[in-house]
Amino acid sequence: MTAKKAALTIVDVTLRDGSHAMKHAFTEEQIRDTARGLDEAGVPYFEVSHGDGLGGSSLQYGFSAIDELKLIAAAKEVCQQAKISVLLLPGIGVKEDLEAAVTAGAEMVRVATHVTEADVSKQHIELGRKLGLKTVGFLMMAHMAPTAKLVEQAKLFEEYGAEIVYAVDSAGALLPYEVTEKIGALRQSLSIEIGFHGHNNLSLALANTLAAIDAGASYIDGSLRCLGAGSGNTQTEVMAAVLDRLGYETGVDLYKIMDVANNVVAPYMPRPQEITGGSLILGYSGVYSSFLLHAGAAAKRFQVDERDILIELGRRKAVGGQEDLIMEVAAEIARS
Amino acid sequence: MTAKKAALTIVDVTLRDGSHAMKHAFTEEQIRDTARGLDEAGVPYFEVSHGDGLGGSSLQYGFSAIDELKLIAAAKEVCQQAKISVLLLPGIGVKEDLEAAVTAGAEMVRVATHVTEADVSKQHIELGRKLGLKTVGFLMMAHMAPTAKLVEQAKLFEEYGAEIVYAVDSAGALLPYEVTEKIGALRQSLSIEIGFHGHNNLSLALANTLAAIDAGASYIDGSLRCLGAGSGNTQTEVMAAVLDRLGYETGVDLYKIMDVANNVVAPYMPRPQEITGGSLILGYSGVYSSFLLHAGAAAKRFQVDERDILIELGRRKAVGGQEDLIMEVAAEIARS
Numbered sequence: 001m002t003a004k005k006a007a008l009t010i011v012d013v014t015l016r017d018g019s020h021a022m023k024h025a026f027t028e029e030q031i032r033d034t035a036r037g038l039d040e041a042g043v044p045y046f047e048v049s050h051g052d053g054l055g056g057s058s059l060q061y062g063f064s065a066i067d068e069l070k071l072i073a074a075a076k077e078v079c080q081q082a083k084i085s086v087l088l089l090p091g092i093g094v095k096e097d098l099e100a101a102v103t104a105g106a107e108m109v110r111v112a113t114h115v116t117e118a119d120v121s122k123q124h125i126e127l128g129r130k131l132g133l134k135t136v137g138f139l140m141m142a143h144m145a146p147t148a149k150l151v152e153q154a155k156l157f158e159e160y161g162a163e164i165v166y167a168v169d170s171a172g173a174l175l176p177y178e179v180t181e182k183i184g185a186l187r188q189s190l191s192i193e194i195g196f197h198g199h200n201n202l203s204l205a206l207a208n209t210l211a212a213i214d215a216g217a218s219y220i221d222g223s224l225r226c227l228g229a230g231s232g233n234t235q236t237e238v239m240a241a242v243l244d245r246l247g248y249e250t251g252v253d254l255y256k257i258m259d260v261a262n263n264v265v266a267p268y269m270p271r272p273q274e275i276t277g278g279s280l281i282l283g284y285s286g287v288y289s290s291f292l293l294h295a296g297a298a299a300k301r302f303q304v305d306e307r308d309i310l311i312e313l314g315r316r317k318a319v320g321g322q323e324d325l326i327m328e329v330a331a332e333i334a335r336s
Numbered sequence: 337m338t339a340k341k342a343a344l345t346i347v348d349v350t351l352r353d354g355s356h357a358m359k360h361a362f363t364e365e366q367i368r369d370t371a372r373g374l375d376e377a378g379v380p381y382f383e384v385s386h387g388d389g390l391g392g393s394s395l396q397y398g399f400s401a402i403d404e405l406k407l408i409a410a411a412k413e414v415c416q417q418a419k420i421s422v423l424l425l426p427g428i429g430v431k432e433d434l435e436a437a438v439t440a441g442a443e444m445v446r447v448a449t450h451v452t453e454a455d456v457s458k459q460h461i462e463l464g465r466k467l468g469l470k471t472v473g474f475l476m477m478a479h480m481a482p483t484a485k486l487v488e489q490a491k492l493f494e495e496y497g498a499e500i501v502y503a504v505d506s507a508g509a510l511l512p513y514e515v516t517e518k519i520g521a522l523r524q525s526l527s528i529e530i531g532f533h534g535h536n537n538l539s540l541a542l543a544n545t546l547a548a549i550d551a552g553a554s555y556i557d558g559s560l561r562c563l564g565a566g567s568g569n570t571q572t573e574v575m576a577a578v579l580d581r582l583g584y585e586t587g588v589d590l591y592k593i594m595d596v597a598n599n600v601v602a603p604y605m606p607r608p609q610e611i612t613g614g615s616l617i618l619g620y621s622g623v624y625s626s627f628l629l630h631a632g633a634a635a636k637r638f639q640v641d642e643r644d645i646l647i648e649l650g651r652r653k654a655v656g657g658q659e660d661l662i663m664e665v666a667a668e669i670a671r672s
Contacts, residue, residue, distance in 0.1 A: 175581060176543065200539075202581075203574045207512065207543030225610065238539045238611055241620045245511060245538075254620075255643060262613040272608035274561065275574055277598040284577045284590075307591060 007249040009219045012038050012046040012236050013197070014265060015075065016087055018227035019051035020289075022270065025065040028074040030268050034224070035075035037260025039082040042251045043236075045108055045134075047085040048072045051229065053112060054086055054093035054101055061092070069104045076105025083107040087138070090120045095127050102131050110166070111157075112138035114319060115145040118153040125160035136195065136219075137162035143173040143286050144317055147182050151189045164193040164219050169208060172201025172230050172279070173286035176211040187216030195219030198234045200226055201283025203275055205234035206242060213248070224261040225269060230282055230289045232273030237261040281307045285314030294323050298330035308333050343585040345555045348374055348382040348572050349533070350601060351411065352423055354563035355387035356625075358606065361401040364410040366604050370560070371411035373596025375418040378587045379572075381444055381470075383421040384408045387565065389448060390422055390429035390437055397428070405440045412441025419443040423474070426456045431463050438467050446502070447493075448474035450655060451481040454489040461496035472531065472555075473498035479509040479622050480653055483518050487525045500529040500555050505544060508537025508566050508615070509622035512547040523552030531555030534570045536562055537619025539611055541570040542578060549584070560597040561605060566618055566625045568609035573597040617643045621650030630659050634666035644669050 015034055019026060031048065038046045050056030050068050057064035064071075075084055085108035086101045087093075098109060109128040111121045118137060128135035137157025142150055154165045167182050174182075179196065186194045196212035198205035198221070209220050222239045226232030237257045243250050278292050287310050295313070299306035312329045351370055355362060367384065374382045386392030386404050393400035400407075411420055421444035422437045434445060445464040447457045454473060464471035473493025478486055490501045503518050510518075515532065522530045532548035534541035534557070545556050558575045562568030573593045579586050614628050623646050631649070635642035648665045 175578065176546070202578050203536075203539075203542040203571055204578070206539040207546075210512070210543075235539055235611055238616055241616055242511065242538050242540070245620065255641070258613050258616065258643075266612070272610045274608050274610070275571055276602070277594050280574055280577055280594065284581065305591070307594075 005246065005248045006218065008213065008243065009044055010236065010240070010250050010252055011085060011195070011219060011221045012043050012223060013221050013233060014046070014223040014227050014236070015071070016047035016049045017051060017229055017233055018223055019049070020229040021227050021232065021273070022268075024050055024057065024062045026071060028066060028070060031071045031074045032078050033264045034260060035082070036078040037256070037264050039079045041253050041256035041260060043082055043257070044251065045083050045085050046075075047087060047110070048075045049087045052092055053089040054097035056089075056092055069100055072101055072104040072106055083134070085110055087112055088124055089113070090124050095124065098124065098127060098131070102133065106133065108134040108136065110136040110138040111162070112140055112168070115139045115141050115150060115153060118156040121157065122160045125157065125162050129161045134164070135162050137165040138168055138197070139166060140168045140170045141288065141319065142167040142169055142182060143171060143178065144319070147185045150182055151185050154186050154190055158190050158192050162192060164195050165190065166195035166197055166219065167212070168197040169199055171286050171288050172199030172205065172283040174198075174204075174208055175202070176204060176207050179208045179211040180215050183212045183215035183217050193218050195221070197221040199228065199283070200231040200233065200273070201275065201279045206239055209234050209239060210242070224265040226273035227265060227269060228273070231275045231279040281310050285311045287314045287318065288320055290320060291318070291323070291326065294326045298326045302330040302334040304330055304333045341582065341584040342554065344549065344579065345380055346572065346576070346586050346588055347421060347531070347555060347557045348379050348559060349557050349569060350382070350559040350563050350572070351407070352383035352385045353387060353565055353569055354559055355385070356565040357563050357568065357609070358604075360386055360393065360398045362407060364402060364406060367407045367410045368414050369600045370596060371418070372414040373592070373600050375415045377589050377592035377596060379418055379593070380587065381419050381421050382411075383423060383446070384411045385423045388428055389425040390433035392425075392428055405436055408437055408440040408442055419470070421446055423448055424460055425449070426460050431460065434460065434463060434467070438469065442469065444470040444472065446472040446474040447498070448476055448504070451475045451477050451486060451489060454492040457493065458496045461493065461498050465497045470500070471498050473501040474504055474533070475502060476504045476506045477624065477655065478503040478505055478518060479507060479514065480655070483521045486518055487521050490522050490526055494526050494528050498528060500531050501526065502531035502533055502555065503548070504533040505535055507622050507624050508535030508541065508619040510534075510540070510544055511538070512540060512543050515544045515547040516551050519548045519551035519553050529554050531557070533557040535564065535619070536567040536569065536609070537611065537615045542575055545570050545575060546578070560593075560601040562609035563601060563605060564609070567611045567615040617646050621647045623650045623654065624656055626656060627654070627659070627662065630662045634662045638666040638670040640666055640669045
């Protein structure tokens with residue numbers, strides 16, 4: 001590849017999406033060591049929050065071992081150039097959480113909503129801008145909406161003042177041709193920058209990221225050693241190597257990003273991010289990972305295959321909060 | 337996807353490429369259990385041999401714990417429909433090995449050569465046909481040859497009588513656009529069927545396989561839970577799920593292939609097939625995995641970064657047998 005390619009901005013989510021895989025038990029030392037490595041490797045942005053965003057520490061989403069504001073401050077301490085992002089899901093996090101995160105050192109906020117619910121984000125996007133943050137709209141479970149709906153919702157984010165809008169493949173369910181279609185439509189319809197956040201449940205996180213870039217995305221997420229929910233994310237250091245081979249500018253030093261992945265993150269990972277039975281069927285059915293545990297319990301109770309339950313939930317487009325549906329579906333399968 | 341897609345033939349290589357990851361120590365019981373699972377899941381072909389093919393058991397390539405003819409016979413015992421393939425690298429395996437493998441139950445042979453050396457395979461291809469085997473040419477390290485050279489070599493295989501010819505991405509170094517170009521050229525230039533064998537060093541094994549299918553490949557390799565050399569292969573059960581989503585016919589039962597992956601193979605894997613520092617740099621530099629250990633030793637001796645050694649070896653297009661070059665390169669880097 002000789003042609004000069006557009007510059008891409010990598011956002012590393014090891015210290016946020018990885019929080020799921022760590023059962024929200026990151027220590028300040030782990031955060032500092034990882035943050036230092038990301039900073040020295042030239043990663044421009046990385047995210048630090050509870051896996052479910054600011055304020056996520058709770059009985060429902062899992063309590064954080066260490067308060068996330070402390071973790072953000074620990075990360076900030078060691079950064080020379082990298083900027084810290086925080087995730088905020090309106091309803092889980094509140095405006096005061098964002099203000100406190102900014103005091104602790106955050107310079108970017110990603111306001112995340114279900115793909116059909118961008119309208120709950122207006123005041124949070126406005127607050128992000130008012131606080132002087134790089135302000136991002138983050139449309140989760142992007143595979144669940146037809147492309148026209150995704151574009152409509154992304155336009156709401158743009159209208160509220162977001163500077164970037166992401167299509168987020170939370171369930172790792174998208175196939176490359178679908179990413180091409182969705183990101184291409186966003187690129188055509190919006191004037192702000194477009195981002196893509198992939199998961200590896202179908203072993204296509206990097207392929208989807210490359211499809212997104214080809215279709216016009218300029219912000220791309222990854223996590224070191226894939227540390228994240230489900231089968232984990234696009235692997236940051238592998239993405240850096242492949243983008244280098246393809247001739248893209250990311251500003252990331254390949255050896256240094258490999259070193260933080262393999263020498264800092266790998267040793268604290270509780271388990272490798274393989275594609276197992278559970279994570280594969282989540283990607284295949286397009287169901288979010290929080291359903292897996294409940295489906296397993298329902299499968300046992302009704303003596304049915306949990307995969308049948310998850311696939312049926314995917315067919316019904318079940319979303320977070322509809323966990324009651326799981327028992328209903330399991331009972332129906334048992335009867336049929 | 338509503339359009340009916342062409343049928344694809346999956347060849348599972350867990351019990352051959354996986355032999356590398358198992359240090360060539362498969363037991364008959366592991367072989368039987370895996371073979372039974374593959375057979376019941378409807379996989380049409382699977383490969384059983386030493387990782388380096390028939391006759392690979394040796395000081396240089398690693399001794400097999402159990403004679404591979406016994407392993408082939410154990411696999412054959414439990415198969416109702418699946419056919420057993422063997423790999424043969426002329427020079428490592430000899431014609432008598434192939435005859436013995438046929439007696440033990442093999443019905444397909446894949447004659448493997450370096451991408452520029454198909455001409456060493458003539459008599460083995462002819463023998464495969466004479467023995468009534470499905471006979472395949474297998475061009476390894478396909479990333480090292482320009483497309484025109486790859487096509488020229490594939491045509492030799494066709495001329496000798498091969499029924500299928502594979503482009504084999506042994507180092508996991510190919511990017512999807514390169515696969516599209518190579519497989520497309522093979523499809524245009526040959527009348528026999530085309531196959532693709534991927535490795536996951538750059539997290540693109542499945543993406544490359546999809547690119548190969550789009551460009552005209554009809555035989556595709558995978559291994560359960562990625563068990564194989566380097567970062568492992570395209571993950572068979574994930575490939576089955578994605579091909580199902582895309583509307584392709586493979587004849588493979590998704591739940592059953594998942595069960596053999598997760599209940600039979602995962603428990604005997606010595607380690608997960610993650611993309612670590614070593615495997616990533618092999619894919620990035622396009623160097624075969626046998627160089628990794630030697631490069632590590634040379635790096636220590638000359639106090640240089642092993643990644644610099646591997647990348648320089650890739651630049652020089654070093655191939656198996658040129659291990660002497662490693663010390664030379666390390667010494668040069670140390671001087672510069």
